[in-house]
Structures are given as C-alpha cells and as structure tokens.
Amino acid sequence: MSDPLDRPARPTPGRVWLVGAGPGAADLITLRGARILGEAEVVLYDALVTPDILALCPAATLISVGKRSGQRSMAQTLINQQLVDCAFRYDRVARLKGGDPMLFGRADEEMRALEEANIPFEIVPGITTAFAAAASIKQPLTKRGIARNVAFFTSTTGRGEPHDVALPGCDTLIQYMGGQEAIDTARRLIEHGKSPNTPVVAIENVSRDDERIIRLSLAEMVHGLPTGEGPVLVMIGEALRVRSDT
Amino acid sequence: MSDPLDRPARPTPGRVWLVGAGPGAADLITLRGARILGEAEVVLYDALVTPDILALCPAATLISVGKRSGQRSMAQTLINQQLVDCAFRYDRVARLKGGDPMLFGRADEEMRALEEANIPFEIVPGITTAFAAAASIKQPLTKRGIARNVAFFTSTTGRGEPHDVALPGCDTLIQYMGGQEAIDTARRLIEHGKSPNTPVVAIENVSRDDERIIRLSLAEMVHGLPTGEGPVLVMIGEALRVRSDT
Numbered sequence: 063m064s065d066p067l068d069r070p071a072r073p074t075p076g077r078v079w080l081v082g083a084g085p086g087a088a089d090l091i092t093l094r095g096a097r098i099l100g101e102a103e104v105v106l107y108d109a110l111v112t113p114d115i116l117a118l119c120p121a122a123t124l125i126s127v128g129k130r131s132g133q134r135s136m137a138q139t140l141i142n143q144q145l146v147d148c149a150f151r152y153d154r155v156a157r158l159k160g161g162d163p164m165l166f167g168r169a170d171e172e173m174r175a176l177e178e179a180n181i182p183f184e185i186v187p188g189i190t191t192a193f194a195a196a197a198s199i200k201q202p203l204t205k206r207g208i209a210r211n212v213a214f215f216t217s218t219t220g221r222g223e224p225h226d227v228a229l230p231g232c233d234t235l236i237q238y239m240g241g242q243e244a245i246d247t248a249r250r251l252i253e254h255g256k257s258p259n260t261p262v263v264a265i266e267n268v269s270r271d272d273e274r275i276i277r278l279s280l281a282e283m284v285h286g287l288p289t290g291e292g293p294v295l296v297m298i299g300e301a302l303r304v305r306s307d308t
Numbered sequence: 309m310s311d312p313l314d315r316p317a318r319p320t321p322g323r324v325w326l327v328g329a330g331p332g333a334a335d336l337i338t339l340r341g342a343r344i345l346g347e348a349e350v351v352l353y354d355a356l357v358t359p360d361i362l363a364l365c366p367a368a369t370l371i372s373v374g375k376r377s378g379q380r381s382m383a384q385t386l387i388n389q390q391l392v393d394c395a396f397r398y399d400r401v402a403r404l405k406g407g408d409p410m411l412f413g414r415a416d417e418e419m420r421a422l423e424e425a426n427i428p429f430e431i432v433p434g435i436t437t438a439f440a441a442a443a444s445i446k447q448p449l450t451k452r453g454i455a456r457n458v459a460f461f462t463s464t465t466g467r468g469e470p471h472d473v474a475l476p477g478c479d480t481l482i483q484y485m486g487g488q489e490a491i492d493t494a495r496r497l498i499e500h501g502k503s504p505n506t507p508v509v510a511i512e513n514v515s516r517d518d519e520r521i522i523r524l525s526l527a528e529m530v531h532g533l534p535t536g537e538g539p540v541l542v543m544i545g546e547a548l549r550v551r552s553d554t
Contacts, residue, residue, distance in 0.1 A: 082439070084338070087340075088339070089338065089339040089340040089343065090338050090339070090340055090433065091338065091339060092330070092335065092336050092337065092338055092339075092435060093334070093335040093336070093337060093338075093339060093342055094333075094335040094336055096339055097335070162435075162439045162442075163443070163448075164439055164442035164443060164447075164448040164449050164450075165439070165448070165449050165450055165458070166450050167448065167450075168452070169448045170448050170451045170452065170551075171452070173446060173448075173551070174551060177551065183446075184443075185442070185443035185444075185446055186443065187336065187435045187439040187440050187442070187443045188435070188439070189338060189408075189433045189434070189435065190439065193328070193408045193410055193411070193433040193434070193436065194433050196408075196410035196431070196433070197409075197410060197430075197431035197432065197433045198431075200419060200429075200431055201410075201416075202409075202410040202411070202413065202415045202416050202419075203410050203411050204410075204411055204412050204413075204460075205416045206414070206416065206417075210461065210462070211459055211460060211461035211462075211476050212411070212459065212460050212461075213457055213458065213459045213460075213476060213478050214450075214457060214458050214459075214460075215456065215457035215458075215478075216456070216457075230457050230459060230476060230477060230478045231476060231477050232459050232461075232476045232478070305416075305419070305420060305423065
C-alpha cells in the first residue's frame with residue numbers, strides 16, 4: 063500500500079471525527095459512528111479496534127496507530143502529528159478509538175493538537191466496555207439498595223506505570239485494563255476493608271466471539287486471574303452477585 | 309388505539325430485549341438497538357425516550373410506561389407485569405430505556421421478573437448521557453495527570469428521596485438527574501474539601517436540539533442551577549476546565 067501521507071498538504075484542513083468504536087462487536091457502534099466511518103477517506107485506528115468494525119469503512123485508507131495497553135505503541139505525539147497531517151490532506155478523517163473516546167482515550171492530547179492547527183473536529187461517543195460487559199452478563203452496574211454509584215478507573219498511566227492513587231470508594235468498581243493489576247487491586251481493596259467475599263467478574267474480549275467470563279471472589283483474585291492475551295475488564299461489587307444467590 | 313394486551317396469552321413466551329436508547333439523538337443508538345426496534349412488535353418506553361428514537365420503530369405498538377425522575381410514574385411492579393404480559397402475547401418485545409439499561413435503569417427488577425416467568429431476554433447497551441455530554445462539550449472525563457478516574461452517581465432513589473450516602477471521592481464526578489440536588493451536592497463537596505474553584509458543567513437535554521450547556525464553578529453552584537424542565541446532567545472536576553484556561 064502506498065503511503066497515505068504521500069500527497070501534498072493543502073492550505074485548508076478537512077474535518078476530523080474522533081469516533082468511539084464501542085467494545086468490538088460491529089453492531090455495537092452507533093448509527094452516527096457507522097455513517098462517519100462509511101464516509102471517511104482515511105481512518106486512523108487503535109489496536110483495540112476489531113476487524114469487524116474496520117469492515118464498516120471499506121472505502122477508507124486505514125492507518126494503524128497501534129495503541130494498546132502493555133504493548134509497545136506509537137508515541138502519542140506521533141499520533142497527534144499524523145492526525146494533523148491527514149487533516150491537511152483529506153476532507154474527512156476519522157480517528158477510531160476502542161470504547162468511548164472520552165474515557166481513558168487520550169482524547170485531550172488529540173483535541174489540543176487539532177485545535178492548535180485550527181482543524182475542525184467532532185466527537186462521536188461509543189459504548190464503553192463496561193456497559194457491553196454488563197449487558198453480556200445481564201447484571202446491572204447499579205442496583206437499588208445495593209449499589210448506588212459506580213467508579214471507572216485504571217491502575218496504569220497507559221504506559222504500564224502504576225498510579226500511586228487510592229482506589230475509588232464507590233459501590234461498584236470497574237477497572238479497565240485490569241488483568242495485570244488484578245492481584246494488586248484485590249490486595250488493596252481487602253486491606254481497605256472491602257469484604258473478601260465481594261463478587262468479581264473479569265471479562266476478556268467483551269462482546270466478541272471469543273468473549274470469556276470469569277467469576278470469582280475478591281479473596282480468590284488475590285491469586286491472580288486466569289486470563290489470556292485479550293483486554294480484560296474487572297468488575298467488583300455486590301451488584302455483580304448472581305441473582306440466584308441473592 | 310386498542311389495548312395491546314387485549315388478546316389472549318399464549319403458553320410459550322416470546323423474547324424480550326432491554327434496549328438502551330442512548331441520550332436522545334436518533335443516530336446515537338447502536339446499530340443493534342436500531343435493528344431490534346425495527347423488528348419489535350411492541351415497544352414499552354420510558355418518558356425520557358425521545359420521539360426521534362421512537363421513529364425507529366414505526367411498525368411497533370408503542371406503550372408508554374412513563375418513568376421519569378421527579379414525576380409521578382407507573383410503579384415498577386406494574387411495569388414488570390406489563391412486560392411479562394406483553395412477552396406472552398408477542399414474539400418480539402422491546403423494553404426501551406433512556407441511556408444505558410444497566411446504569412440507574414432499574415433493570416435488575418425487570419430482569420428478575422422475566423426470569424421468574426421463564427421469558428428469554430437480552431440486553432442491548434446504549435450510550436449513557438455522560439459520554440454524549442463529554443462529546444458535546446469536547447472535554448474528556450479522564451485526563452492524564454488531572455483526572456484518573458470517574459464516578460457516576462445519583463442523589464435520589466428514583467422516587468425523589470435523597471440518599472443518605474457519601475458523595476464518591478473520584479477525580480471526575482458525574483451526577484445523573486442532578487438538577488434538583490445541585491445546591492446540596494455543591495455544599496457537601498465544598499464541606500468535604502473540594503475546591504470551590506472546581507469547574508462544573510451542567511447540561512440539560514444532552515444531544516437534543518434544545519441542548520443547553522451551563523458552565524460555572526462549584527462555589528457558584530451553591531446558589532443553584534438556572535436549568536429548565538429537561539433532564540440535567542452535572543459534571544464536576546478539573547477535567548471539565550476549558551482547555552484555553554489550562
């Protein structure tokens with residue numbers, strides 16, 4: 063394939079859409095997102111975006127920018143620059159991100175780069191993994207009298223360095239990219255008084271054909287999660303107790 | 309219109325889908341959600357579901373179950389019963405909920421009722437209002453070095469009674485149905501040490517034509533929000549500071 067940037071820059075930029083791909087299943091993107099992908103001339107996509115989603119933009123030039131937790135990936139500044147370069151060469155540029163662009167998506171850096179270059183842009187929200195996971199297991203994140211609030215957090219900075227921050231004190235806790243930090247998360251929550259009996263659901267490859275659901279207790283998670291290479295979402299709290307047990 | 313339940317019950321139930329309608333704009337539902345609505349014979353919908361979304365199911369019999377925060381609405385047990393009654397009279401029943409069904413959606417009660425009646429069901433996730441709001445204002449909910457986690461909470465039980473619970477301690481706080489509790493929320497957060505200078509964005513009618521964005525500080529929110537009759541989402545935290553000020 064020829065280099066999509068091997069054409070002259072124009073004085074006036076095109077328009078950029080930061081699009082949430084959703085969790086992976088091709089029909090869990092929004093109608094708006096699917097339309098934008100169908101009309102895009104070039105699509106810059108993360109490693110977490112599935113081939114099923116990329117099939118929605120058969121006419122576009124695809125550029126992998128390979129961001130993925132725990133793996134070597136293109137530096138964010140290079141992605142920003144590539145996005146700006148594309149916008150000065152194409153009318154319609156989509157930046158496709160797994161889940162929702164505004165949650166753990168580094169969207170701030172990309173929006174700043176676009177604004178500094180005076181490139182018009184819009185955001186298209188996507189289904190974040192936690193909601194697709196709750197749908198898969200048919201368990202709500204909030205539950206009357208049991209779970210009145212929910213926190214989304216991640217224990218890494220996106221470069222594999224652990225945050226030195228307290229875990230949120232909400233009833234339901236959702237840890238993104240939670241597979242590698244599972245032991246640490248379980249230890250810290252038990253240390254801070256969370257019951258070892260608290261239910262945990264870890265889901266790998268949410269919404270995809272190879273989705274895998276693991277149920278255990280917080281005490282059991284101290285020994286780690288038997289997950290594979292896919293992205294893992296860890297959901298913790300009484301709302302995750304199976305209904306037949308409540 | 310004739311009563312959609314005025315037909316004999318059958319021994320074998322149909323299938324039910326609990327579908328997230330998303331925030332209101334017709335093209336912010338998922339492809340899967342739109343397909344289910346297009347195929348449904350009957351759709352039970354909440355008051356927060358917009359006419360634009362209902363236009364996606366022109367062939368279905370529509371039943372309003374009128375749930376809306378702060379207003380008198382059908383009791384949850386009656387909704388559960390109506391859902392079960394529909395499932396024994398139609399092959400394809402959609403239960404359409406604003407936002408995502410698994411967040412503040414009383415889905416637990418409806419899923420229990422379906423399971424007790426041995427009715428097969430599936431959940432289709434939807435864009436929750438917070439992500440659509442972040443997309444509208446082009447500000448992320450998490451931000452490197454500024455906001456590492458986010459909490460979704462509501463101060464009411466869904467029947468107008470305030471929770472007697474602490475406010476979550478996350479970097480970004482998102483209060484659903486937050487308009488009426490704004491004064492109380494601001495006071496309590498300041499009492500607990502949150503800076504009065506913390507940015508707040510209150511958004512009414514997110515993603516709709518009459519969307520209204522109000523920017524203020526936590527100190528200013530102590531005097532209340534100048535919002536109207538529509539649903540209000542309140543977003544609090546340094547991630548909401550406008551980029552030109554950071």
